[in-house]
Amino acid sequence: MTNKKKPTVYITRTLPDVVETRMRELFDAELNVDDRPRSRAELENAVARVDVLVPTVTDRIDAALIEAAGPQLKLIATFSNGTDHIDIEAASRRGITVTNTPNVLxxxxxxxxxxxxxxxxxxxxxxxxxxxxxxxxxxxxxxxxxxxxxxxxxxxxxxxxxxxxxxxxxxxxxxxxxxxxxxxxxxxxxxxxxxxxxxxxxxxxxxxxxxxxxxxxxxxxxxxxxxxxxxxxxxxxxxxxxxxxxxxxxxxxxxxxxxxxxxxxxxxxxxxxxxxxxxxxxxxxxxxxxxxxLPHMSSATIESRIEMGEKVIINIRTYFDGHRPPDRVLPGRN
The missing domain is CATH 3.40.50.720 (NAD(P)-binding Rossmann-like Domain)
Known part of the structure; x- marks a missing residue:
């Protein structure tokens, strides 16, 4: 990615330090420092201006939000294995690629x-x-x-x-x-x-x-x-x-x-x-x-969270290097 404009990446929740540090090195990454859930208005503002959205399972990325996205939004790289919180069909209609983090949890x-x-x-x-x-x-x-x-x-x-x-x-x-x-x-x-x-x-x-x-x-x-x-x-x-x-x-x-x-x-x-x-x-x-x-903690290990972050980074880098991301999610398969 040398000499290329860094893609703008909006991360909806706080991720492990090592993951956030690497994202800041590679991308123009906007972090969530206080780990406060993003509001609908904040998500709408983000998709209107950034290249990549990195949501989690607690973010509802529905058809209306995707329709509000600007033409620059090219990738939704979710920090999750599941993708039921994302309208994959709507993203596909807009030409937005969706990736996830499988086989980690x-x-x-x-x-x-x-x-x-x-x-x-x-x-x-x-x-x-x-x-x-x-x-x-x-x-x-x-x-x-x-x-x-x-x-x-x-x-x-x-x-x-x-x-x-x-x-x-x-x-x-x-x-x-x-x-x-x-x-x-x-x-x-x-x-x-x-x-x-x-x-x-x-x-x-x-x-x-x-x-x-x-x-x-x-x-x-x-x-x-x-x-x-x-x-x-x-x-x-x-x-x-x-x-x-x-x-x-x-x-x-x-x-x-x-x-x-x-x-x-x-x-x-x-x-x-x-x-x-x-x-x-x-x-x-x-x-x-x-x-x-239990409070939805079955995947809550530092090892899994770092591996998930690494997958998100690989998917973003691969996409902006002009290749198909390894964890692309296709419509009808979420």
């Missing part, structure tokens, strides 16, 4: 899914809260106190056997869980054999037969409320459900009702339908130790 997200798979049946959050609420003053060990459920030997049903779902399956198998999965397409025979995994082409049939469900599918119109009231009702009494994918895959109102009625034993959620807002009824269930709630 797999292991971290799978770690968190496995952590919730362990935490919910074993009552880990409840146990920790007992000590902190009582300031360390507890009655001591008892044979029948804080009894949870063993995860080894249970059946785990994975919804979405992509990279993350497969990574969850590897971890779960090591903990002695029996792997079952539902996916649009069956995985390879080698993968099935390595994981000793059972494929179900019917999600309904799988849900009725497993003890723990892990949601690992992408957010698309087809997966919105995939776990509907009808499907949640198919789960076995005493079963658990974990979601580290997207909040919209779960019908939260139906889930709350099932847990209240006892038809599902509990849930571990890292994502919510109306983030950053969390349903007060879910918070109440958490206080009653019936669910474990």
């Amino acid at each position: 797999t292991e971290d997200t799978a770690d968190m899914a496995m952590a919730l798979i362990l935490a919910v049946p074993r009552r880990l959050a409840e146990g920790a809260r007992i000590l902190t609420d009582r300031k360390g003053d507890w009655e001591g060990w008892s044979p029948t106190w804080m009894l949870g459920h063993r995860v080894g030997g249970k059946r785990l049903g994975i919804i979405g056997m992509g990279r993350i779902g497969t990574a969850v399956a590897r971890r779960a198998k090591a903990f002695g869980l029996s792997i079952h999965y539902h996916n649009r397409n069956r995985v390879s025979l080698q993968t099935e054999e390595a994981l000793e995994a059972t494929y179900w082409d019917s999600l309904d049939q799988m849900l009725a037969r497993v003890d723990i469900v892990s949601i690992n599918c992408p957010s698309t119109p087809a997966t919105y409320h995939l776990m509907s009231a009808r499907r949640l009702a198919l789960m076995r009494p005493g079963s658990y459900i974990v979601n580290t994918a997207r909040g919209g895959v779960m019908d939260e109102t139906a889930l709350i009702k099932c847990i209240r009625e006892g038809s599902i034993a509990g849930a571990g959620l890292d994502v919510f339908e109306n983030e950053p807002l969390v349903n007060p009824k879910l918070l109440k269930l958490a206080h009653e130790n019936k669910v474990v709630l």
Whole structure:
């Protein structure tokens, strides 16, 4: 990029120092120093004047915002794996390229899914809260106190056997869980054999037969409320459900009702339908130790954030060097 005008880049949130420093070296980058979510007016102002927009999953880049962009906006390089917050079709109509940061969050997200798979049946959050609420003053060990459920030997049903779902399956198998999965397409025979995994082409049939469900599918119109009231009702009494994918895959109102009625034993959620807002009824269930709630932190490692930033930088540099960015997102594939 020597002797070329640096592209103007607008970054909507604070990124790791090493990423921001490199962006300032390579581009005319406008940082978000105080990490305050950008307002709609600020986003509209940015797309009207910059060459590159670097949003995150919390920014809504809809058709109206894209139509407000000036002719100089050539690239939306989102700092995220998912792209459901961007209207890819609208961007394509305007000749704006969209890129993402795939294949970075797999292991971290799978770690968190496995952590919730362990935490919910074993009552880990409840146990920790007992000590902190009582300031360390507890009655001591008892044979029948804080009894949870063993995860080894249970059946785990994975919804979405992509990279993350497969990574969850590897971890779960090591903990002695029996792997079952539902996916649009069956995985390879080698993968099935390595994981000793059972494929179900019917999600309904799988849900009725497993003890723990892990949601690992992408957010698309087809997966919105995939776990509907009808499907949640198919789960076995005493079963658990974990979601580290997207909040919209779960019908939260139906889930709350099932847990209240006892038809599902509990849930571990890292994502919510109306983030950053969390349903007060879910918070109440958490206080009653019936669910474990986390603030969308499954991918929150410094390693993943730096790798994501590096991908954003590569996509921007590749585009302005006149080549096709490696992580281009095409319409109909988000």
